[in-house]
Amino acid sequence: MRILIVEDDNVLADVLLRSMREEGYVVDWLSNGEDADNVLLQETHDLVILDLGLPRMDGFQVLHHLRQRKSKIPVLILTARGVLEDRIRGLDLGADDYLAKPFDLAELIARVRALLRRAYSTDNSELCLGLLCFDKKGQRVKVAGKSLEISAREMSVLEILLRRPGSVVSKEQILEGMCDWNSDVSDNAIEVYIHRLRKKLAKSGIIIRTVRGLGYLLDRAN
Numbered sequence: 173m174r175i176l177i178v179e180d181d182n183v184l185a186d187v188l189l190r191s192m193r194e195e196g197y198v199v200d201w202l203s204n205g206e207d208a209d210n211v212l213l214q215e216t217h218d219l220v221i222l223d224l225g226l227p228r229m230d231g232f233q234v235l236h237h238l239r240q241r242k243s244k245i246p247v248l249i250l251t252a253r254g255v256l257e258d259r260i261r262g263l264d265l266g267a268d269d270y271l272a273k274p275f276d277l278a279e280l281i282a283r284v285r286a287l288l289r290r291a292y293s294t295d296n297s298e299l300c301l302g303l304l305c306f307d308k309k310g311q312r313v314k315v316a317g318k319s320l321e322i323s324a325r326e327m328s329v330l331e332i333l334l335r336r337p338g339s340v341v342s343k344e345q346i347l348e349g350m351c352d353w354n355s356d357v358s359d360n361a362i363e364v365y366i367h368r369l370r371k372k373l374a375k376s377g378i379i380i381r382t383v384r385g386l387g388y389l390l391d392r393a394n
Contacts, residue, residue: 173196173197173198173218173219173288173292174197174198174199174200174216174217174218174348174349175192175197175198175199175200175217175218175219175220175221175284176199176200176201176202176208176211176212176217176219176220176221177189177192177199177200177201177202177220177221178201178202178203178204178205178208178220178221178222178223178226178231178234179201179203179221179223179250180203180204180223180225180226180227181223182203184273185201185203187277188201188221188280189201191277191280191281192281192284195281195284196311197284198328198349198350200217203226203227204226204227204228204229205226205227205228205229205230205231205233205234206228206229207228208220208222208226208229208234209229209233209234209237209238212234212237212238212243212245213237213241215348216345216348216349217245218245218246218288218291218292219245219246219247219248219284219287219288219291220238220245220246220247220248221248221250221280221284222234222235222247222248222249222250222267223249223250223251224249224251224258224262225251225252231249231251231262232261232262232265235247235249235262235265235266235267236265236266238266239265239266244291245291246268246269246287246288246290246291247266247267247268247269248267248268248269248270248271248280248283248284248287249262249267249269249270249271250271250273250275250280251272251273252272252273259272268287268290268291269283269286269287271283292335299331299334299335300334301334301337301378301390301392302376302377302378302392303315303316303376303377303378304334304373304376304377304378306327306330306331306334308331311327313327313330315373315375315376316376320372320373320376321372322369322372323368325350325357325361325365326365326368326369326372328349328350329346329350329362329365329366329369330369330390332345332346332349332350333346333380333388333389333390334390336390337390337391338389338390338391339389340383340386340387340388340389341387341388341389341390342386342387343359343362343387343388345387346362346387346388347359347362366380366382366388377392377393377394378390378391378392378393379391379392379393
């Protein structure tokens with residue numbers, strides 16, 4: 173899961189970045205609304221943590237533009253503006269949740285989990301295809317109930333493929349889903365992770381097909 177934090181307080185942003193990454197999320201950070209508006213127009217994120225008092229374009233405008241584009245990405249407003257009118261305006265513009273500063277970090281993380289579950293999960297705990305299951309909460313992969321030894325990078329690739337079983341996923345989509353802007357992962361690295369996953373899934377009844385020129389597809393072997 174990839175999260176965009178839009179917050180102009182560098183100290184708070186650093187705390188949020190470290191906390192979200194410790195939870196296993198891929199996280200990007202921007203400090204002004206104009207850049208956030210442009211990025212949300214061009215790139216894919218799974219959730220936005222959005223401050224309201226931003227330079228160059230405030231959070232209300234960013235949210236308004238996002239919903240005008242018919243985007244359904246969950247938005248958690250995080251701001252020092254705690255007055256009722258601001259809360260109502262943010263929710264009316266399409267925010268999914270609202271948390272006023274100062275806040276408890278554990279509560280923020282819990283709200284992020286809840287928003288992601290509601291937005292993307294038909295099953296709140298697992299992604300499964302045949303005998304293969306990814307336990308999102310426990311960050312474990314199992315085949316027929318037995319744990320599969322797998323690296324964090326391999327798990328990220330597998331999760332992205334499991335979210336779109338039977339559909340082609342490009343290398344660019346995999347890179348975007350598993351890496352923030354500061355990460356350095358190449359196309360060749362993706363091929364290595366796919367190669368390792370194929371070996372580890374050899375007896376699972378699940379295969380990763382290569383669709384030449386397009387990307388990869390997770391499917392049942394038969």
